[in-house]
Amino acid sequence: MGKKRVVSIEDRIPTLKQERKKKANRRLIFYLSIFFFLISIIVYLQSPLSHVRTIDVHGNSLIPDEKIVGQTSIAKGKNIWSVSESDASQAISDHPVIQRAEVDRKLPWAIEITITEFAHVGYTQKNENYYPILGNGKVPENMKQQTVSGDAPLLIGFSDEAYLKEMTEELKNLPESILELISEIHWQPSDENKRKIVLYMNDGYIVDGTIRNFAANMSVYPSIVSQLDPESKGIIHIGAGAYFEEFNTAEENSDTQESDDENEQ
Incomplete structure (x- = not known):
């Protein structure tokens, strides 16, 4: 039988150091990614990028788009995260012609309103x-x-x-x-x-x-x-x-x- 090679701890130290360095680098990249992601979110929320730019209305035939939007507090230039989808849907549905309304955010800056009118x-x-x-x-x-x-x-x-x-x-x-x-x-x-x-x-x-x-x-x-x-x-x-x-x-x-x-x- 051949003799097993014995590797001393001194020979393994460079390899262990290299592996620890790689792990530390990966951990650093992970934390930096999270940091920059959070910074990006904060910048987005505080900048005009999060303001409503377009309001799309679908499914209406009896009521003009502007009148439907006027039923809500939604307006261009308003922060998209301050828009309550449920409150806007309820406000639109209060109109006697409208059977159901759905309001959805379409990031980064659009609001979509889907209308179902009574026949x-x-x-x-x-x-x-x-x-x-x-x-x-x-x-x-x-x-x-x-x-x-x-x-x-x-x-x-x-x-x-x-x-x-x-x-x-x-x-x-x-x-x-x-x-x-x-x-x-x-x-x-x-x-x-x-x-x-x-x-x-x-x-x-x-x-x-x-x-x-x-x-x-x-x-x-x-x-x-x-x-x-x-x-x-x-x-x-x-x-x-x-x-x-x-x-x-x-x-x-x-x-x-x-x-x-x-x-x-």
């Missing part, structure tokens, strides 16, 4: 002004407009708030593609049917229907129109059954009824 299902007219109708049946009195856009129908004659709310619930469940086809909805209650409505469509047709189950009944409208001659216009009756009645036929039926009445006299 906008129509407009109503009071005097010479128009007001949006929300999916929860509310009509914000502070949001008057001079004109209406074509994104939702104008509701006319809904003097009873209960029927208006019922109508908005149905409109909320209607696909947006169909909602945008409706120009006006007239409430025309009768003794037999308090929920009777007449719709004037943007494509020239008239729809005779009822508030109850309106969303479900109206879902067949595109299918009915696709089967009609584009040149023919008339009334589409929706309800328990759906059928089309041309204007000429409707006028003839009306003339026949008047003639019968005269003969009876």
